[in-house]
Amino acid sequence: MADDKAAGSFIKGAAILSAAGIISRFMGLGYRVILTRMIGAEGMGIYQMAYPLYTIMLVVSRSGIPVTMAKMIADRMARDENKDAYRVFTIARVMSVIIGAVFTLGMLVLAGPLIRILRLDPRAYYAILAIAPAIFLVSIMATYRGFFQGLQDMRPTAASQIVEQLIRTITMIGLAYYLLPLGLEFAAAGASFGAVTGAAAGLLLLFYIYFRRRGDIFEFFVESEEVVEDYQTGSILSEFARLGLPITFGALVRPLMNFVDWVFVPQRLQTAGFAMEEATTLYGLFTNVAMPLVNFPAIITVSLAASLVPAISEADALEDRELIAHRTHTALRFTLFLGLPSAVGLTVLAGPLSGVIFSEPEAASILRLLAWGVIFITLQQTTSAVLQGIGRTDLPARNLALGAAGNAVLNYLLTGLPLFNIHGAAAATVLGFFTAAALNIISVLRRVKNLQSLRTAVVYPALSSLLMGAAVLLLHGFMAETFVGRLPLAELVILLASVAAGAVIYSFLMLLSGALRYDDLILLPRVGENIAIFLGKRGVIDGYKKGEKLEEGKRSEDK
Numbered sequence: 401m402a403d404d405k406a407a408g409s410f411i412k413g414a415a416i417l418s419a420a421g422i423i424s425r426f427m428g429l430g431y432r433v434i435l436t437r438m439i440g441a442e443g444m445g446i447y448q449m450a451y452p453l454y455t456i457m458l459v460v461s462r463s464g465i466p467v468t469m470a471k472m473i474a475d476r477m478a479r480d481e482n483k484d485a486y487r488v489f490t491i492a493r494v495m496s497v498i499i500g501a502v503f504t505l506g507m508l509v510l511a512g513p514l515i516r517i518l519r520l521d522p523r524a525y526y527a528i529l530a531i532a533p534a535i536f537l538v539s540i541m542a543t544y545r546g547f548f549q550g551l552q553d554m555r556p557t558a559a560s561q562i563v564e565q566l567i568r569t570i571t572m573i574g575l576a577y578y579l580l581p582l583g584l585e586f587a588a589a590g591a592s593f594g595a596v597t598g599a600a601a602g603l604l605l606l607f608y609i610y611f612r613r614r615g616d617i618f619e620f621f622v623e624s625e626e627v628v629e630d631y632q633t634g635s636i637l638s639e640f641a642r643l644g645l646p647i648t649f650g651a652l653v654r655p656l657m658n659f660v661d662w663v664f665v666p667q668r669l670q671t672a673g674f675a676m677e678e679a680t681t682l683y684g685l686f687t688n689v690a691m692p693l694v695n696f697p698a699i700i701t702v703s704l705a706a707s708l709v710p711a712i713s714e715a716d717a718l719e720d721r722e723l724i725a726h727r728t729h730t731a732l733r734f735t736l737f738l739g740l741p742s743a744v745g746l747t748v749l750a751g752p753l754s755g756v757i758f759s760e761p762e763a764a765s766i767l768r769l770l771a772w773g774v775i776f777i778t779l780q781q782t783t784s785a786v787l788q789g790i791g792r793t794d795l796p797a798r799n800l801a802l803g804a805a806g807n808a809v810l811n812y813l814l815t816g817l818p819l820f821n822i823h824g825a826a827a828a829t830v831l832g833f834f835t836a837a838a839l840n841i842i843s844v845l846r847r848v849k850n851l852q853s854l855r856t857a858v859v860y861p862a863l864s865s866l867l868m869g870a871a872v873l874l875l876h877g878f879m880a881e882t883f884v885g886r887l888p889l890a891e892l893v894i895l896l897a898s899v900a901a902g903a904v905i906y907s908f909l910m911l912l913s914g915a916l917r918y919d920d921l922i923l924l925p926r927v928g929e930n931i932a933i934f935l936g937k938r939g940v941i942d943g944y945k946k947g948e949k950l951e952e953g954k955r956s957e958d959k
Contacts, residue, residue, distance in 0.1 A: 417703030420558030424565035425699050429757070431569040431594075432692055435576055436758050439587050442677060445684030447588035449520055449662060450527035453510070454595075456659060457503045458535050459652045465492055465539070466546030467709055467788060468644035472636075473550025474710035478717035484636075489547045491636050493540070500539030507532040519667065521680055523585035531592040537599035544606040550710055556609045557706070560602040568598025646793040653800040657832060660808045661687065665825050668815035682822045689763035690826070693753055694770045694777070697742035701735055701778040705785035712789025725850045728786050732779075733857045737915075739778040740861040741906045744869040745899070746771035752876065752895045769826035776833035783840035790847060799839035807832025860915035868906040872898050911935070 436444050469492050476485035511528040514520075541560065548556040575590025665686065669679035708731050715723040746753070750768045755761035780803075784796035807828045814824025845851065876898040883890045910916045 415703075416554040416558050417561075417706055418700045420561045421699035421703050424561050425696055427565045427569045429692060429696070431572050431591075432688060433757055433759075434573055435591055436688060436760065438573075438576055439580065439584055439591075441681045441684040441688070441760060443584040443588055443684075444688040445680035446521060446523050446584055447527055447591050448684060448687045449524035450531050450588070450592050451658070451687075453507060453514060453528060453659070453662075454531050454535070456652065456656065457507045457532075458538060459648065459654075465496060465542045465644065466549060466706075467647050468492075468640055468793075469543065469546030470549040470706075470710045471643060471713040471788065471791075472639060473547065474713040475717045477551070478714045485550070488550075488636055489543070491633060492546065492640070493543045495640075496539040496543040497536075500536040503539075504532050504536040507535060520662075521666075521676065523583075524588070526585050526589035527592040530589040531595050534595040534599045537596065537603050541599060541603045541606060544603075544610060547610075549706060554703075554707060556606055559609070560605050563605050564598040564602030566598075567601035568594040570594075571597040643791070643793050646797045647788060649797040649801070653797065653804045657804045657807055657829070658687075660804070660811055661825055661829075664808070664811050665815055665822070668812060668824075669821060671816040672818045672821050674821070685760055685763040686766055686822055686825055689754055689758045689760050690766040690770050693746060693757075693767055694774055697738055697774050698777050698781060700738055701781045704731055704734065705781045708782070708785040709789045712786055713791075716790050721849055724790065725848055725852070728844065728848050729852045729854070731782050731786065732854055735778050735782040736854070736857045737861055737910070739775040740858075741865040741868060741902070742778075743771050743774040744865040745872065745902050746774065748869045748873045748902075749876065749895065749898060752891065752898070756891045756895050766822060766826050769823055770829060773830040773833050776830070776837040779837040780833055780840055783837065783844050786844050786848065787840065792843070792847065795843045796840060799843065800836040802839060803832040803834070803836030806835050856915055860910065860913045864906055864909035864913060864915070867909055868902050871905050872902040875901055 432444075435447070439447070469488060472488045473485045476482070476488070508529060511525055511532070515522055515525055515528075541564075545557040545560065548554070572591040572594030575593055576587045579586040579590040661683075665683050666676070666679045669682055670676060674682065708727065711727055712724060715727065747768050750771065751761060751764040754763040754767055780796075780800065784800075787793070787795045810828035810831060811825050814820040814828060815822065817824060820827070876894060879894045879897065880891075883894060907916070
């Protein structure tokens with residue numbers, strides 16, 4: 401098997417992006433908690449109504465760029481075509497400026513008519529206008545992120561994510577607080593404008609990193625001795641279209657699912673007998689309380705996918721099928737190890753998470769249903785990255801579209817029934833992602849040969865997760881009965897203690913079952929190798945051999 405350089409390890413890149421994603425998501429969770437407490441579920445419903453249209457415009461304008469760039473640059477770098485790789489970046493940069501400007505203007509023009517046609521809450525108009533300029537900035541930012549990701553350097557992307565979220569959080573909370581006396585619609589608009597200031601800050605940081613490294617970049621790409629006879633812009637644009645359009649369409653499906661929720665859920669809830677204000681509140685609980693908690697574990701798989709695409713592309717360009725199978729197996733194991741316990745944990749702690757963090761305990765029943773979607777969301781993301789890496793960018797798009805179609809039908813049918821109401825939207829979302837994930841897995845199994853069995857990666861984590869869930873349920877109940885009302889911040893402390901206990905119990909059960917091996921633990925950043933050696937020497941885990949060097953399961957000896 402071809403060895404990877406340590407600096408280019410897709411697991412290392414995923415770890416960097418995951419760390420940045422977790423920090424950013426905690427900040428995002430923080431501003432959602434503060435905003436929910438500040439403007440309530442109704443205000444958050446108004447704020448959230450700006451996002452489906454914004455997300456659709458944003459996805460069309462930039463989503464295909466970073467993934468396509470990462471693949472095209474990684475392919476060319478693997479073949480030592482450095483000048484051509486840089487040409488990809490320069491063309492993409494011009495494209496992003498033009499496309500971003502067009503879609504920003506489009507959103508500004510369409511805001512009013514869409515609100516009237518779809519009979520949405522008219523108070524969302526100002527929030528849509530406030531967030532529109534972010535499309536232009538994020539489109540350009542995506543180009544620079546894709547450039548660095550193509551080099552398998554995830555640090556600039558990670559740093560820009562943190563800065564973007566930090567400035568966004570400060571702006572959102574500050575403007576929402578300042579504008580709240582004028583009304584919920586203006587507070588929601590102020591919160592929406594945080595996306596603009598955050599994107600501007602993230603882009604400025606990427607500019608700084610790029611221009612600081614510009615000398616090295618030019619020396620490596622432009623001033624290399626590589627002889628290139630023809631830099632045909634048309635051929636690069638054609639390749640962008642062939643790879644990028646399916647990725648953009650696939651990325652568009654997810655916001656289209658949110659768009660379906662945006663259109664159907666408030667209307668169908670009114671059909672089920674709820675007033676407009678009640679429907680907006682339930683929509684806010686679904687989109688701003690339950691969905692953010694469900695999407696939280698996906699931070700890691702999103703990061704894994706971003707790092708996995710150029711890694712698979714590199715192996716594909718080298719025609720190393722064994723390396724493709726090895727990286728795919730490693731990524732799927734990590735995905736299952738994360739998704740299964742996350743789903744159980746969110747189900748068991750749905751009440752405390754909704755009540756303690758958001759002060760919206762009514763969202764618990766929605767979260768219990770949505771929690772099982774974590775398994776399918778994470779699998780869909782990882783398998784999409786594998787298929788995109790081998791050049792089949794059309795398959796994830798097609799499979800997710802089929803899942804979204806099922807989601808739309810079920811959403812419309814179930815949400816309008818008084819028996820299901822908002823829970824119908826939750827069930828439809830889970831079934832939609834189940835369909836997409838299942839189809840992706842079938843596509844991967846057909847195209848990635850010699851893939852090792854994942855039976856133990858499913859059975860042992862599933863059993864460990866169920867046992868962990870039972871233990872956490874009992875432990876949380878005992879602590880709540882014993883300490884609530886007797887200690888300050890008892891509910892928060894108990895929730896944190898329950899989460900920590902769940903992580904420890906799950907890890908112990910995975911070690912006990914033998915599902916966690918030496919070559920799994922060493923992939924953890926910083927502390928993983930020391931933990932793996934410590935446990936390996938004592939015979940707690942399998943796979944340890946004295947003196948053996950591993951990376952991604954077989955660490956490169958060429959450090």
